[in-house]
Amino acid sequence: MSAKQMFILFLLSASLLLVGGVSQVYLLFQKSEGQAVFLLLPLALALIILGKVIFSLYKEMKQGIPFNDERSKKLKLFAAGHAYFYSLFLWIALFAFKKYFQTDDLLLIGLGGMVFLLALSWLKTQKQSGNME
Missing domain, CATH: 1.20.58 (Methane Monooxygenase Hydroxylase; Chain G, domain 1)
Structure with a gap:
């Protein structure tokens, strides 16, 4: 694209x-x-x-x-890997407190958190690589 x-x-x-x-x-x-x-x-x-x-x-x-380019593809994969790893901890924490949430709320918080973690990881990776000004 x-x-x-x-x-x-x-x-x-x-x-x-x-x-x-x-x-x-x-x-x-x-x-x-x-x-x-x-x-x-x-x-x-x-x-x-x-x-x-x-x-x-x-x-x-x-x-x-x-x-x-090849560098941006590698940075996206690196950021996605970190976001996936952090989202596992998010899901574990959500399942630990699942008695306080309804099922649909749990799913919305988890999916929204995954999107937030991906964006945060991507921004952090971009900043560390010197790609952001």
Whole structure:
């Protein structure tokens, strides 16, 4: 996939996430539920991460840097390996406290945590490799 296609994909993802998240928060605030506040933090975090990725893709696309070279593939595999390892600890902790959660909450927290750990691991790997400015 070319850098231009990835840029368009991430831009579309960010816009869909923004529209869906804002509409969901608006509907929850109309019902005056306190859950809307808890939805704002992951929405803002996802938008910040997507914004950083979109900005770096745009910068690389303008400079003519290829999106998938051997080094970036190895960095993605390294970050994914670390995220997988840390997500195992997350699932173990969640199963230890499963009597305090309902099943669907447990799955949502686990999957959301895995996504968060992957993003965190990817950002940490990018920063350590000197790829972020």
